[in-house]
Amino acid sequence: AQLNKLAKAAGLLYFGSATDNGELTDTNYVNILKDTDEFGQITPGNAQKWQYIEPSQGSFSYTSGDQIADLAKENGQLLRCHTLVWYSQLPSWVSSGSWTEATLTSVVNTHISNVVGHYKGQCYAWDVVNEALNEDGTYRTNVFYNVLGDSYFALAFKAAAAADPDAKLYYNDYNIESTGAKQAGVVKIVSLVKDAGAKIDGVGMQAHLIVGSTPSQSSQQSAMASYVAAGVTEVAYTELDIRFSSLPSTDSGLQQQAADYASVTKACLAEAACIGITIWDYTDKYSWIPNTFSGQGDALLYDFDLVKKPAWTARHYDF
Numbered sequence: 175a176q177l178n179k180l181a182k183a184a185g186l187l188y189f190g191s192a193t194d195n196g197e198l199t200d201t202n203y204v205n206i207l208k209d210t211d212e213f214g215q216i217t218p219g220n221a222q223k224w225q226y227i228e229p230s231q232g233s234f235s236y237t238s239g240d241q242i243a244d245l246a247k248e249n250g251q252l253l254r255c256h257t258l259v260w261y262s263q264l265p266s267w268v269s270s271g272s273w274t275e276a277t278l279t280s281v282v283n284t285h286i287s288n289v290v291g292h293y294k295g296q297c298y299a300w301d302v303v304n305e306a307l308n309e310d311g312t313y314r315t316n317v318f319y320n321v322l323g324d325s326y327f328a329l330a331f332k333a334a335a336a337a338d339p340d341a342k343l344y345y346n347d348y349n350i351e352s353t354g355a356k357q358a359g360v361v362k363i364v365s366l367v368k369d370a371g372a373k374i375d376g377v378g379m380q381a382h383l384i385v386g387s388t389p390s391q392s393s394q395q396s397a398m399a400s401y402v403a404a405g406v407t408e409v410a411y412t413e414l415d416i417r418f419s420s421l422p423s424t425d426s427g428l429q430q431q432a433a434d435y436a437s438v439t440k441a442c443l444a445e446a447a448c449i450g451i452t453i454w455d456y457t458d459k460y461s462w463i464p465n466t467f468s469g470q471g472d473a474l475l476y477d478f479d480l481v482k483k484p485a486w487t488a489r490h491y492d493f
């Protein structure tokens with residue numbers, strides 16, 4: 175059986191993949207992507223980010239985002255929507271604007287009400303705030319924090335809830351899949367948002383991991399349990415990939431990668447609140463890793479030729 179089918183049989187809501195507009199002309203790629211036994215959920219890798227969706231103030235561009243939302247709808251797949259408030263891929267009119275609290279509040283409210291309103295009813299979940307923490311658990315400096323302080327979290331979650339009351343609202347970040355200072359920072363954000371009277375449903379663990387250095391299953395479970403204890407009703411692995419820090423990968427490395435993917439799957443299955451796993455695209459052909467981490471890669475479940483790797487095959491034993 176295939177991954178989404180296995181995941182659902184094991185009690186998850188979905189096993190999914192990110193995708194991107196440029197890849198959708200690759201017929202062999204799309205045929206696998208749209209197979210709902212394999213992927214029950216998709217996430218646009220770029221199309222809904224601020225720089226593309228509101229490139230200049232008040233002018234919204236939904237064509238690319240709609241292409242992926244429509245694909246999910248046609249295929250009967252859940253859509254995770256990504257992302258609303260993030261320091262990166264943020265147009266310079268936002269990051270370099272000279273804002274007051276009042277004007278930036280209005281910019282955030284306008285962005286979220288338009289974008290979430292446009293996709294109302296189509297998003298299973300929204301990543302409302304993305305990557306707001308430094309590694310030591312302190313708040314990352316960005317235009318939102320500089321102007322609004324920590325009140326921007328509740329502002330964003332309230333605006334998203336108002337625009338689509340049915341979407342699950344997530345805080346999403348990386349290096350929060352195990353316990354430590356950054357995971358404690360996430361607990362603080364969940365509490366902060368809830369104490370401000372806003373709705374937060376989930377924590378998304380990006381899980382951009384490294385072969386051989388993947389956190390232990392027990393540490394992953396402790397991290398998830400801490401988010402649930404802080405008051406979210408669900409957690410998910412939202413951008414999973416497990417890369418080789420040096421290439422080429424070896425046969426034994428590919429076996430280690432399979433074991434690392436297995437530990438994530440098992441951790442999710444062991445936590446009742448863990449509802450799904452999304453890989454950050456499914457084939458090494460379209461992975462973001464080589465462009466961002468020079469010399470690294472081979473992070474996904476299918477190789478460059480869309481052939482299943484040991485980490486795919488091993489899924490059969492994990493679910």
Ligand code: XIL
Pocket residue numbers: 219220304380413462
């Ligand atoms: C990445 C995309 O995959 C790339 O195509 C893009 O150039 C940069 O962003 N964390 C996130 C994702 O939340 O949005 C990022 O996606 C990967 C890291």
